[in-house]
Amino acid sequence: MAEAILLAVSKIGAVILNQAVTDVVQKLSKIEALKELPTKVKRINVELTTMNNIILDLGTAHLSNNVIKGWIGNVRDLAYRVEDVIDKYSYEALKLKDEGFLQRYIFGGSRHIKVFSKIAEEIEDIEKDIMQIKELPKYWRDTVQPTNNDHAKIDKTRSGSCFPGLFSDEDLVGIDENRSKLTEWLSTDDKESSVITVSGMGGLGKTTLVKNVYDREKVNFPDTHAWIVVSQAYDVVDLLGSLLTKLRLTQGTQSPLSMDAKANVYDLTEAIRKTLQDRKCLIVLDDVWDKDAYTQMCNAFQGLQGSRVMITTRKEDVAALASPRRRLVLQPLGSAESFKLFCSRAFHNSPNCECLPELVTVAVDVVKNLFPEDYAMSRESLVRLWVAEGFVMRKGNNTPEEVAEGNLMELIGRNMLEVVEWDELFRVSKCKMHDIVRDLALAVAKEERFGSASDSGEMVRMDKEVRRFSTSSGWTDSNTDARVEFPRLRTIMSLAASSSSTNMLSSVFSGSNYLTVLELQDSAIVEVPASIGNLFNLRYIGLRRTNVQSLPDTIEKLLNLETLDIKQTRVEKIPPGIVKIEKLRHLLADRFADEKQTEFRYFVGVEAPHMISNFQELQTLETVHASKDLSLELKKMRKLQTVWVDNINASNCDDLFKTLSDMPLLSSLLLSAYDENEKLSFLSLVPISKKLHRLIVRGGWADGTLKCPIFQGHGRNLKYLALSWCNLGKEDPLQLLASHLPALTYLSLNRVSSAAILVLSAGSFSKLKTLVLKCMPNVKQLDIEEGAIPHIDGIYIVSLVELNMVPRGIESLGTLKKLWMLGLHKDFKAQWNLNQMHNKMKHVPELRS
Numbered sequence: 001m002a003e004a005i006l007l008a009v010s011k012i013g014a015v016i017l018n019q020a021v022t023d024v025v026q027k028l029s030k031i032e033a034l035k036e037l038p039t040k041v042k043r044i045n046v047e048l049t050t051m052n053n054i055i056l057d058l059g060t061a062h063l064s065n066n067v068i069k070g071w072i073g074n075v076r077d078l079a080y081r082v083e084d085v086i087d088k089y090s091y092e093a094l095k096l097k098d099e100g101f102l103q104r105y106i107f108g109g110s111r112h113i114k115v116f117s118k119i120a121e122e123i124e125d126i127e128k129d130i131m132q133i134k135e136l137p138k139y140w141r142d143t144v145q146p147t148n149n150d151h152a153k154i155d156k157t158r159s160g161s162c163f164p165g166l167f168s169d170e171d172l173v174g175i176d177e178n179r180s181k182l183t184e185w186l187s188t189d190d191k192e193s194s195v196i197t198v199s200g201m202g203g204l205g206k207t208t209l210v211k212n213v214y215d216r217e218k219v220n221f222p223d224t225h226a227w228i229v230v231s232q233a234y235d236v237v238d239l240l241g242s243l244l245t246k247l248r249l250t251q252g253t254q255s256p257l258s259m260d261a262k263a264n265v266y267d268l269t270e271a272i273r274k275t276l277q278d279r280k281c282l283i284v285l286d287d288v289w290d291k292d293a294y295t296q297m298c299n300a301f302q303g304l305q306g307s308r309v310m311i312t313t314r315k316e317d318v319a320a321l322a323s324p325r326r327r328l329v330l331q332p333l334g335s336a337e338s339f340k341l342f343c344s345r346a347f348h349n350s351p352n353c354e355c356l357p358e359l360v361t362v363a364v365d366v367v368k369n370l371f372p373e374d375y376a377m378s379r380e381s382l383v384r385l386w387v388a389e390g391f392v393m394r395k396g397n398n399t400p401e402e403v404a405e406g407n408l409m410e411l412i413g414r415n416m417l418e419v420v421e422w423d424e425l426f427r428v429s430k431c432k433m434h435d436i437v438r439d440l441a442l443a444v445a446k447e448e449r450f451g452s453a454s455d456s457g458e459m460v461r462m463d464k465e466v467r468r469f470s471t472s473s474g475w476t477d478s479n480t481d482a483r484v485e486f487p488r489l490r491t492i493m494s495l496a497a498s499s500s501s502t503n504m505l506s507s508v509f510s511g512s513n514y515l516t517v518l519e520l521q522d523s524a525i526v527e528v529p530a531s532i533g534n535l536f537n538l539r540y541i542g543l544r545r546t547n548v549q550s551l552p553d554t555i556e557k558l559l560n561l562e563t564l565d566i567k568q569t570r571v572e573k574i575p576p577g578i579v580k581i582e583k584l585r586h587l588l589a590d591r592f593a594d595e596k597q598t599e600f601r602y603f604v605g606v607e608a609p610h611m612i613s614n615f616q617e618l619q620t621l622e623t624v625h626a627s628k629d630l631s632l633e634l635k636k637m638r639k640l641q642t643v644w645v646d647n648i649n650a651s652n653c654d655d656l657f658k659t660l661s662d663m664p665l666l667s668s669l670l671l672s673a674y675d676e677n678e679k680l681s682f683l684s685l686v687p688i689s690k691k692l693h694r695l696i697v698r699g700g701w702a703d704g705t706l707k708c709p710i711f712q713g714h715g716r717n718l719k720y721l722a723l724s725w726c727n728l729g730k731e732d733p734l735q736l737l738a739s740h741l742p743a744l745t746y747l748s749l750n751r752v753s754s755a756a757i758l759v760l761s762a763g764s765f766s767k768l769k770t771l772v773l774k775c776m777p778n779v780k781q782l783d784i785e786e787g788a789i790p791h792i793d794g795i796y797i798v799s800l801v802e803l804n805m806v807p808r809g810i811e812s813l814g815t816l817k818k819l820w821m822l823g824l825h826k827d828f829k830a831q832w833n834l835n836q837m838h839n840k841m842k843h844v845p846e847l848r849s
Helices: 003-017 019-028 037-058 066-098 111-139 148-158 176-187 206-220 236-251 265-276 291-300 335-346 357-370 379-389 400-413 435-447 502-510 530-534 553-557 576-580 628-634 653-661 733-738 828-834
Strands: 194-199 225-231 282-288 308-313 327-329 418-422 428-432 452-454 468-471 491-494 517-519 540-542 563-567 586-592 620-625 642-648 668-673 694-698 720-724 746-750 757-760 770-774 781-784 794-798 818-822 846-848
Touching: 003 037, 003 066, 019 037, 019 066, 037 066, 037 111, 066 111, 176 194, 176 206, 176 308, 176 327, 194 206, 206 225, 206 282, 206 308, 225 236, 236 265, 236 291, 265 291, 282 291, 291 308, 379 400, 379 428, 379 517, 379 540, 379 563, 400 428, 435 452, 502 530, 530 553, 553 576, 620 668, 628 653, 642 653, 733 757
Parallel strands: 194 308, 194 327, 225 282, 282 308, 452 468, 468 491, 491 517, 517 540, 540 563, 563 586, 586 620, 620 642, 642 668, 668 694, 694 720, 720 746, 746 770, 757 781, 770 794, 794 818, 818 846
Antiparallel strands: 418 428
């Protein structure tokens, strides 16, 4: 609701803090009509902040009230207008600065005076509208009290009393396996009381599933079962009172506590315990949003032998109240079950709920639209996009990126986003939005004019007031004379677009002065128009995996740019003027020289621009060529966290490694030699940063490398290690590394020459989740001793052409979820079948051999 206001407030804050804008406006304020301009902007900031606080206090309880809903809509429209005016204010001020305005002595009657006079008029109109909007609440203030208690009352009408809609067993689809699991957990002979949680995003059927199981199993808990709905707003006294009442009703007895008395938590807890009289009970807490709701109630029934508490929730921290063996995470239905569910609802009057033959095609299309293939989003990309949009700001000592990661985890904790992949620090690597949540988000975005998404590429037919636009099909320019203008447009996202017209893109640029985000990842674009340099507001450019060959020199004019992502493009050189962009935070640049990845230098970085140390805000630098000058420049860049350097040779590695060692925030490091024969010495790599957890090394090693500080001392901090093209002679790298890298969760060895027999010793790599062994020409045997890699999740053994034996002990890895055994010795398959390994590895969900 308040996102538009927060964006406007953040824009005002940025303008107030921008010294260049301040200098220009101060000089303009010598003109009488513009004297009050800065003060009025600050007043608007205060007014919007106050309105935002009012909306936050209103919460969501009054959104069904049309008067309040309309008022919030008016505030949102006002915020959009403020954002537009402030962007124009900043744009014109910076334009004046670039034109040398601050050095002029005479400036009366210029075009810019007229422009700023127009801005002043718009701000005056906004102030008048603010006064009018502030008056509107008097129409509803006497009839509606905007307190949080109203929300609580709404929830309490549900809390403790409402059951979900009743469905017969034949109405339910795809629950058999989960129902059996819950039933088993309830009926176990375990005498200890236990908590069972059922979690997942909204709409998956958590409550329906648990209600079905509850109705079946409550007979096994005679006179001691109850269903309580908790919800977001709750009162623990009300919940305990409701529980006591329900237990009394099931037993047909009087309450040990007079309900007329003023109850408190202690009295109600004691009364419930007396009612239960040490008998096992079954209690369901439905729709729990806060784990404190359980912890404040549990004394009433905790510790009763054989008791079971089932909790449904969307929140990850609430789900964690149960042990891992008693947690059920619901997943969306598959396509077949989705179709069956759709037919059971749409054709419930037909025999057996079967879809009429003539409607089968239509029904299948509907289901495909309801259950599309979800797009996996990178955590890093999401965070950078949110920062660029202004959705997050620095809080205390936390950077905007850190605040954004916190927000992302909150969404995941609420099951609004699903985790696809975790990284070596057990952070989210990739996540996705389920289609139900996406549809809801799009509906809200459309209603609030926040943005829209479309698969149509006809830009000329789009709403000209659109602020954010996303498409997966790209756009065409069949009418090359067509001109499109989107004066409010802030974001374009065209992911994996099959068609992207340079002419149309130029047209969009010329008519969208305030564009903030340009994300064209995986699209068919081949050229970036020079007019991109006019987009002063642009903060994010994403061209990853496109065929763009060069960047226009005009990119140096984008002084607000924070992220430039040109990874895996065809760009060989970055324009030298880019160093003028002092706000740049993330620079990602490399290209594939060998897409089959068979050559040592299958990807190549770019030459670091001269004076790269101008990027004082830079956090991410991927990938640049090593040089003597680079070492000197990097010494001045103290905020770097991720550094990828290639083209390193023995003559320059010493200085480079010393510089990298002194980086206080370094967390991820890639070091690639000039070629596969270049031997690098790592003696000088002694990082002071305890955050350095990811190390990727490509190329030869000098003798004694594993005795260097990066492995001996710092090795305990490493979580991720990938080694490529290293020659270890006849040594076993697994044995060598195990003792130095106790915290490792990811290990990859690619094209590493080694001993013929590799051994994972008992107790080794106790935290390892992923092991990759690829293209190791000498390996003939792999032994996994009992107790080795106890938490392994995935093993990928690929192109070990001499491996002719099944790895010993691999069948004992009970945690294994993925196993690839591909491209091995010609006799391996026969050995695999002879040992009946498919039967022994049935516990592994993904098996490729």
